[in-house]
Amino acid sequence: MSYLVGDNMTGGYGAADILHGCNIIAEKGEIAVIVGPNGAGKSTAMKAIFGMLNIHTGSILLDGENITSLSPQARVAKGMAFVPQTSNVFPTMSVEENLEMGAFLRRDDISKTMDEVFDLFPILKDKRSQNAGELSGGQRQQVAVGRALMTQPKVLMLDEPTAGVSPIVMDELFDNIIEVARTGITILMVEQNARQALNIADKGYVMVQGRNKFTDTGQVLLNNPEVRKSFLGG
Amino acid sequence: MEDLLNAFFLMSNFVFVPAIAYGSQLALGAVGVTLVYGILRFSNFAHGDIMAFGTMVVILFTWLFQSYGINLGPLPTAILALPFGIIATAIFLLGSDKFVYKFYREKKAIPVTYLIASVGIMFVLNGIVRFIIGPNDQRFADGERFIIKAKAMKQYLGTAEGVSIKVSQGLTVITAVIVVMALFWFLNKTRTGKSMRAFSDNEDLALLSGISPDKVVSVTWILVAILATIAGTLYGLDKSFKPFTYFMLLLPIFASAIVGGLGNPLGAIAGGFVIAFSEIMITYPYKKFVAYIVPGDWKPDGLVQLLATDYKFAVSFIILVLVLLFKPTGIFAGKSV
Numbered sequence: 334m335s336y337l338v339g340d341n342m343t344g345g346y347g348a349a350d351i352l353h354g355c356n357i358i359a360e361k362g363e364i365a366v367i368v369g370p371n372g373a374g375k376s377t378a379m380k381a382i383f384g385m386l387n388i389h390t391g392s393i394l395l396d397g398e399n400i401t402s403l404s405p406q407a408r409v410a411k412g413m414a415f416v417p418q419t420s421n422v423f424p425t426m427s428v429e430e431n432l433e434m435g436a437f438l439r440r441d442d443i444s445k446t447m448d449e450v451f452d453l454f455p456i457l458k459d460k461r462s463q464n465a466g467e468l469s470g471g472q473r474q475q476v477a478v479g480r481a482l483m484t485q486p487k488v489l490m491l492d493e494p495t496a497g498v499s500p501i502v503m504d505e506l507f508d509n510i511i512e513v514a515r516t517g518i519t520i521l522m523v524e525q526n527a528r529q530a531l532n533i534a535d536k537g538y539v540m541v542q543g544r545n546k547f548t549d550t551g552q553v554l555l556n557n558p559e560v561r562k563s564f565l566g567g
Numbered sequence: 568m569e570d571l572l573n574a575f576f577l578m579s580n581f582v583f584v585p586a587i588a589y590g591s592q593l594a595l596g597a598v599g600v601t602l603v604y605g606i607l608r609f610s611n612f613a614h615g616d617i618m619a620f621g622t623m624v625v626i627l628f629t630w631l632f633q634s635y636g637i638n639l640g641p642l643p644t645a646i647l648a649l650p651f652g653i654i655a656t657a658i659f660l661l662g663s664d665k666f667v668y669k670f671y672r673e674k675k676a677i678p679v680t681y682l683i684a685s686v687g688i689m690f691v692l693n694g695i696v697r698f699i700i701g702p703n704d705q706r707f708a709d710g711e712r713f714i715i716k717a718k719a720m721k722q723y724l725g726t727a728e729g730v731s732i733k734v735s736q737g738l739t740v741i742t743a744v745i746v747v748m749a750l751f752w753f754l755n756k757t758r759t760g761k762s763m764r765a766f767s768d769n770e771d772l773a774l775l776s777g778i779s780p781d782k783v784v785s786v787t788w789i790l791v792a793i794l795a796t797i798a799g800t801l802y803g804l805d806k807s808f809k810p811f812t813y814f815m816l817l818l819p820i821f822a823s824a825i826v827g828g829l830g831n832p833l834g835a836i837a838g839g840f841v842i843a844f845s846e847i848m849i850t851y852p853y854k855k856f857v858a859y860i861v862p863g864d865w866k867p868d869g870l871v872q873l874l875a876t877d878y879k880f881a882v883s884f885i886i887l888v889l890v891l892l893f894k895p896t897g898i899f900a901g902k903s904v
Contacts, residue, residue: 405774405775406774406775406777409775409776409777410777415775417771417772417775420769420771420772421772422769422772423764423765423768423769423772423773424768424769425764425768426761426764426765426768430761430764430765433761434761434762434765434773434776434778435776437758437762437765437776437777437778438776438777480772480776484776484777
């Protein structure tokens with residue numbers, strides 16, 4: 334049984350369906366990446382898995398448990414964490430307070446987890462008392478990922494974590510994501526930078542118009558001539 | 568030299584001391600307005616009447632205590648009655664949230680809907696207060712009246728002018744400092760306070776972090792009850808209690824909150840003093856002051872008053888308009904309106 338399963342998901346925000354029988358599966362400690370053209374429903378698929386929109390067909394399983402009817406908040410308590418693409422930090426609160434708020438549901442000592450986040454993103458330790466709104470795009474993205482990690486999640490979902498950051502910072506972020514996956518956290522992310530994302534992916538999903546077009550390991554997809562031609566620019 | 572000293576005492580007595588007291592009262596009111604704006608995301612037009620309601624309950628309990636002969640010696644009995652006023656106001660606000668605002672929150676209504684709903688609450692409160700205590704002036708200050716008397720000061724220093732500081736003015740400033748410090752400690756150091764700031768910063772992310780909106784909203788209303796009742800009582804002790812005056816206070820309070828930057832408590836405090844000092848300094852007749860600082864025969868014939876006191880609310884209006892035109896986010900960056 335796979336760790337996280339979005340099975341045959343069909344649904345959308347309003348009357349029209351955006352997802353049409355989409356399947357997303359991620360194993361424990363694996364990096365799964367959803368790529369595809371604009372408007373393919375990549376982010377929608379991820380939001381459906383997190384419970385931010387209703388799917389009328391299909392189900393979502395976490396570690397074998399059916400969580401289809403749970404609210405996003407309840408899914409956080411179950412061990413899922415979500416990093417939205419935009420406004421993903423508390424801008425007038427310090428980096429440290431952002432991390433504290435990430436651990437809001439926890440009643441135990443959070444200092445160890447905070448140290449782990451600072452180990453992962455050393456720059457945040459220096460800026461711990463600075464407001465998150467005053468940081469650069471890349472640092473802000475690190476705060477957002479750090480905030481999500483504070484709940485000690487089993488699944489980390491990232492919606493375009495590298496949107497609007499420079500190539501160097503992007504490489505750094507991808508390295509961080511690999512490090513996080515090594516600790517046994519399942520990672521599901523949506524990416525625009527398809528080539529780099531597939532490079533680090535254990536599993537890649539190419540979506541087109543709300544349906545799975547290709548599903549394979551990242552490397553196989555990168556070598557697939559049709560995928561290269563249509564989505565990776567040759 | 569003695570003329571300059573006299574001029575300074577004159578200004579202190581009629582401008583600085585009253586403005587500091589009035590500014591503290593406005594600041595407390597504006598912090599309440601700004602909290603509601605930051606966390607519940609609407610302009611609460613009922614705030615003036617919430618202050619009136621809280622003060623009314625305080626007055627009723629003050630009378631009750633006075634009838635039993637309970638008092639605080641030199642301090643006003645109203646201090647003893649404050650907790651009762653706060654509790655009654657908190658119950659009213661939590662009730663109004665449960666029966667009115669919650670409905671719109673579940674429907675995810677736009678801010679202007681809340682604003683109109685708050686106007687409704689304002690009229691309800693208006694009616695309740697006038698029904699219970701009546702529309703007339705009530706004076707409920709007792710105990711000592713002055714900390715420093717101008718007359719005693721004049722005799723002691725041998726100057727022509729003196730400064731008097733009323734107990735209510737001293738009390739206002741001290742209470743305001745304590746309340747504001749406690750509020751900032753709460754918002755910056757406690758888990759609940761931080762969750763309120765998080766909710767104000769980014770509501771969706773706060774929900775994703777597991778912060779309960781119901782709790783944040785309830786705590787906000789309780790804080791508003793504390794701030795509004797204290798502000799109203801201090802204003803009432805300093806001047807007098809009249810429901811209509813409290814309703815009119817809405818304008819300078821909103822002006823303070825906007826001038827400081829809506830949603831920013833620190834800005835609300837600064838805004839309160841900006842509005843209070845401008846209102847008093849622009850409507851004060853400077854005739855006597857000018858007479859002290861210019862050579863004898865230059866003494867002005869007129870009052871040297873920029874604006875009659877009847878127009879004092881126009882001052883708040885003008886500042887409000889100027890701020891909205893040139894710096895819509897206020898002195899301290901708040902949310903633009």
